[in-house]
Amino acid sequence: MKTQHDYLVQLEAEAIYILREVAGQFERPALLFSGGKDSICLVHLALKAFRPGKFPFPLVHVDTGHNFPEAIIYRDNLAKQIDERLIVRYVADTIQQKKLQDGKGKFPSRNGLQTYTLLDVIEEFEFDACIGGARRDEEKARAKERIFSVRDEFGQWDPKMQRPELWNIYNGKIHKGENVRIFPISNWTELDVWNYIKRENIQLPSIYFTHERECILTESGQLMNTNEFVKREETDVVVTKKVRYRTVGDMTCTAAIESEAYNVDDIITELKEARISERGATRMDDRVSEAAMEDRKKGGYF
Amino acid sequence: MxxxxxxxxxxxxxxxxxxxxxxxxxxxxxxxxxxxxxxxxxxxxxxxxxxxxxxxxxxxxxxxxxxxxxxxxxxxxxxxxxxxxxxxxxxxxxxxxxxxxxxxxxxxxxxxxxxxxxxxxxxxxxxxxxxxxxxxxxxxxxxxxxxxxxxxxxxxxxxxxxxxxxxxxxxxxxxxxxxxxxxxxxxxxxxxxxxxxxxxxxxxxxxxxxxxxxQQTDEARFQVQYVIRPQTEALHDYRGFAGKVVSGAYKKGQRVTVLPSGIESSIDKIEVNQNEVDVAETNTPVVLHLKDDVDISRGNTIVPSEFLPTTQKELTATICWMDNASYIPGQKIILQQNSFRSKAVIKDVMSKIDIHSFQALESDGTMKLNDICKVFIKTAEPISFDSYSHNRNTGAFILINENTNNTVAAGTID
Known part of the structure; x- marks a missing residue:
């Protein structure tokens, strides 16, 4: 019996299977699109799952206002190119409507605030399923999350009440008001994503590749992009370096890494040698406490 | 790799x-x-x-x-x-x-x-x-x-x-x-x-x-996950059955039977990522097209006519009860096998398996968290299955509580 053992073929088949289960089980799903490499892969997988048909879901982006412009341009071009519906909702609007306090500090984060906008857009369109590009290798709370992750009306994740998930059988049955977060590439690692991008020749926003950039070198040694949202001080150590981004989050909380990687092959080589984890290298938000991600997820975050 | x-x-x-x-x-x-x-x-x-x-x-x-x-x-x-x-x-x-x-x-x-x-x-x-x-x-x-x-x-x-x-x-x-x-x-x-x-x-x-x-078996198995119907002018008659080849392989021109209806047809076209192929192997996500206009929906099974699985409304299985709340005799449940779902009821808890000796003990009809029991289940719709020992993909199912929507049990079919 000839069985395809190549791991990328297997991971792709699993993701397509999950996407089709979403289409079959839910009435109003959505694909949460950030312009980052993981959600770009999701769109690519959705093309494989549903073409020549249209996607059975719109792309939804929660725009924090602190996104990299390159990611936003990429997002708009992609939606146009594949001719699928794109819904954008802005954290800035939520802040105004709900009279919320904007992020403070030197690198003001809208990480907590985007949860409000996300829950609002879920309510507005009555989404019963939201597909996301989170991976289990990113963080240890994520390592325990199901592929179909049921959230209550408040979007909350209860790690102790997760449904058992067996074989390839996904139970997406929910009550009205609840929704399910769905992670088709749960089992992919960062390196798998890059190997897939290479194999499929997927185009990415330019900030994933090396470029010269003016950055603030923080006390903990991270390279933070200088931009209008960061509170500049005279004591800032400003440097210009050849950098790239390993993850594309907000400009205020995503650090660049020094890199000479011009193309996907270079990045794969770089990652194989890298001795620091993806979130550890780039995210200020997870450094807050050991259980930072677990707490954010319980509160409705992805 | x-x-x-x-x-x-x-x-x-x-x-x-x-x-x-x-x-x-x-x-x-x-x-x-x-x-x-x-x-x-x-x-x-x-x-x-x-x-x-x-x-x-x-x-x-x-x-x-x-x-x-x-x-x-x-x-x-x-x-x-x-x-x-x-x-x-x-x-x-x-x-x-x-x-x-x-x-x-x-x-x-x-x-x-x-x-x-x-x-x-x-x-x-x-x-x-x-x-x-x-x-x-x-x-x-x-x-x-x-x-x-x-x-x-x-x-x-x-x-x-x-x-x-x-x-x-x-x-x-x-x-x-x-x-x-x-x-x-x-x-x-x-x-x-x-x-x-x-x-x-x-x-x-x-x-x-x-x-x-x-890989246990060469017998081809495929379940419909989703029907792709673009309904555009250019693709007016396009009707493709999306799913994964869970075992065996499918070939263009092959005689197939749609279950549970039992209607026969043949494979007109196999698409993988919009490319036509002659053969689709195990684990490949495909879109199948049939020669005849057959009524097919999600959860239906398309199989080679010479290797039919069992299709009936009852089965015996070994299940592990996974819910904190114990089983209530007669309680209505939903059985899900891959993309197939049907209302179901456990008619009999036949025995309880002692998980330290593997012996079947007499059952008192109850099931609580972590119990492993042999049960007899009736389904409202006919289910197409193989025994789990023969095919791990078509012989497995979960049970869902109709009221809480929780996954309350997982089972392997005898």
């Missing part, structure tokens, strides 16, 4: 988390920032060694505080030979359901035995669950060899005891490795302390174990 999915069964006391930590650590799969975090955490919980490797897998706050594993954690690593997905499952009896979950997809089970204690009730339970779920390979890792002075004699005794117990279980492949996760003996590299052991280290075993044996 291929992919091996395995799960580890055992307690923190058996050194399970330490073993996984050791595999990841010694195979250079852990990043420096995570090692720093671990070193910091290890000091907080007062661990004996410099780095408590077990902390790598215990992801949730409650688990770190209590020093136990509550839920299945997935870990990933790769070597130059293979990519691995580990389902790290808790060992205590109250987490049998989690072990069921982790074992359901696994190609291999690592069952940890504390060399000082030998075969325990827990070892038996883990082995029986592996047998029920048809895990193709079982690797018994006899850990803490350092604490019995690397004694070959004691190791051989445990091996003999295990084989006597496992004889009646119909396991496909059993292997043994003497190891010390804490000291690193035979985990990644062969240990010099056990010259009497001629086998492979754990990692070498994982890298080389044959995967082809996991």
């Amino acid at each position: 291929d992919l091996l999915r395995f799960f580890t069964a055992g307690n923190v006391d058996d050194g399970k988390s330490t073993l996984i930590g050791r595999l990841l650590y010694d195979s250079n799969s852990i990043s420096t920032d995570i090692i720093e975090t671990l070193t910091r955490q290890s000091k907080t919980v007062g661990a004996n060694t410099e780095i408590d490797l077990a902390l790598l897998t215990d992801g949730l706050r409650a688990e770190r505080e209590q020093g136990i594993t509550i839920d299945v954690a997935y870990k990933y690593f790769s070597t130059s030979k293979r990519k691995f997905i580990i389902a790290d499952t808790p060992g205590h009896i109250q987490y049998t359901r989690n072990m069921f979950t982790g074992a359901s997809n696994a190609d291999l089970a690592i069952i940890l035995v504390d060399a000082r204690n030998g075969i325990t009730d827990q070892t038996k339970r883990h082995t029986i669950i592996s047998a029920i779920l048809g895990v193709p390979h079982v690797l018994v890792c006899i850990n803490k060899m350092d604490l019995i002075d690397y004694s070959e004699e004691k190791y051989k005794q445990i091996e003999r005891d295990y084989l006597v117990f496992a004889e009646k279980l119909n396991l496909q492949n059993i292997g043994f490795i003497p190891a010390s996760a804490l000291a690193g003996d035979n985990v990644v590299t062969k240990s010099e302390k056990m010259p009497w052991y001629n086998g492979l280290s754990l990692l070498e075993f994982l890298e080389t174990v044959q995967l082809s044996e996991t």
Whole structure:
């Protein structure tokens, strides 16, 4: 019996299977699109799952206002190119409507605030399923999350009440008001994503590749992009370096890494040698406490 | 490069988390920032060694505080030979359901035995669950060899005891490795302390174990997940059945039967990512088109006409009850097998399986959390299935509580 053992073929088949289960089980799903490499892969997988048909879901982006412009341009071009519906909702609007306090500090984060906008857009369109590009290798709370992750009306994740998930059988049955977060590439690692991008020749926003950039070198040694949202001080150590981004989050909380990687092959080589984890290298938000991600997820975050 | 999915069964006391930590650590799969975090955490919980490797897998706050594993954690690593997905499952009896979950997809089970204690009730339970779920390979890792002075004699005794117990279980492949996760003996590299052991280290075993044996059957099986109908002018008549080839292969022109309706047709076209192919092998996501305009919807099965699965409204199965709330006799449930769903009812709890002896005990009709029982189920719609021992993909199902929507049980069809 000839069985395809190549791991990328297997991971792709699993993701397509999950996407089709979403289409079959839910009435109003959505694909949460950030312009980052993981959600770009999701769109690519959705093309494989549903073409020549249209996607059975719109792309939804929660725009924090602190996104990299390159990611936003990429997002708009992609939606146009594949001719699928794109819904954008802005954290800035939520802040105004709900009279919320904007992020403070030197690198003001809208990480907590985007949860409000996300829950609002879920309510507005009555989404019963939201597909996301989170991976289990990113963080240890994520390592325990199901592929179909049921959230209550408040979007909350209860790690102790997760449904058992067996074989390839996904139970997406929910009550009205609840929704399910769905992670088709749960089992992919960062390196798998890059190997897939290479194999499929997927185009990415330019900030994933090396470029010269003016950055603030923080006390903990991270390279933070200088931009209008960061509170500049005279004591800032400003440097210009050849950098790239390993993850594309907000400009205020995503650090660049020094890199000479011009193309996907270079990045794969770089990652194989890298001795620091993806979130550890780039995210200020997870450094807050050991259980930072677990707490954010319980509160409705992805 | 291929992919091996395995799960580890055992307690923190058996050194399970330490073993996984050791595999990841010694195979250079852990990043420096995570090692720093671990070193910091290890000091907080007062661990004996410099780095408590077990902390790598215990992801949730409650688990770190209590020093136990509550839920299945997935870990990933790769070597130059293979990519691995580990389902790290808790060992205590109250987490049998989690072990069921982790074992359901696994190609291999690592069952940890504390060399000082030998075969325990827990070892038996883990082995029986592996047998029920048809895990193709079982690797018994006899850990803490350092604490019995690397004694070959004691190791051989445990091996003999295990084989006597496992004889009646119909396991496909059993292997043994003497190891010390804490000291690193035979985990990644062969240990010099056990010259009497001629086998492979754990990692070498994982890298080389044959995967082809996991394919049980050549009989082609396909279930419709979603019907693609673009309904555009250019693709007005396009109607494709999207799903995955779960076993065997499909060929263009092949005679097929649609179940449960029983209508015959033939395959007009097979598409993979919009390209037409003549043959689609196992595990390929495809879109099938049939010659005739047959009424087909999600959950229907399309199979070669010469290899029909059983299609009926009743079945017997071994199920593991997974809900905190006990089973209420007569309670209405939903049975889901891949993309197929039907209302169902458990007509009879025929026996309860003693998970330490594998004996069928007389049932009093109740089922509570972690019970494994033989049941007779009636479904409202006809279900097409194979026995689980014949086909792991079409012989498995879950039961969903109609009211709470929770997954309350998982079953394998006889």
